[in-house]
Amino acid sequence: MADIFGLLVILVITWLIGSRIEKNHYKKIKEREIRLIKKPIITYGAKRFKTNKPIKSVELVTGEVVISGDYFKKFAADIKNFFGGRLTSYESVMDRGRREAILRMREKAGNANIIVNTKIESLMVNNIYHPQSVPQCAIIAYGTAITYDK
Amino acid sequence: MIVTNIESVPGMRIKAQCGMVSGSTVRAKNVFKDIGAGFKNVIGGELKAYTELLKEARDEAINRMIEQAKKLKANGVINVRLATSSVSSGAAEVYAYGTAVELEKIEG
16 A cells, blocks of 8 residues: 555656656747747758858767656556557657757857758667666767858 | 768868778766766656766767877868767767868869
């Protein structure tokens, strides 16, 4: 009985704190995305780049983030996993991570005009074979930032 | 040293190719940071200590690649890729590889 009670308390606490962190994070991501809407254009997967404009600088820019789900998300996903279908509680974690990594890369590019060939690389840092481990995902976004000479 | 992940360097011409260069690193944080991340893991959100770790690892991998390119007397690395793999929980490997080239500016 005490076990079930303890589990319920953990679930309620992680749900309250976790959903609040997620909400705030999404709010911040949206604000930053709107602020950067006219800033460097990014292309994904265009390896050739040609321009007639004079080039000032070319450099590799990266943005990285390690994001983690919470205990409530894991619990919900475990139940959903039994029936199959979309694990929506994890989808939002991965979505947040990727958007955050891309935003950091764009912020690092500063005054660059274009970021070419953006790639997103990710790996799970937790022990995926351990049944109790909550997913943690490390994401690196990288691309070539090109600044034109005015 | 110019590093790009596209097939050329805009505004420059490739004079000679020097071969493949790569750099890799495996890094881990100390136990206290691991424990802190473990607590953060329960409530979710970004794990700042691990993000730092990833940044350091990426910097070091790219720097090692550049060191190798300098030995080959190249002044640029093109088509760079970053690959990652998890060695154990709490440690990350970052592997950077690309083609070292000699570049010259296009005149006019």
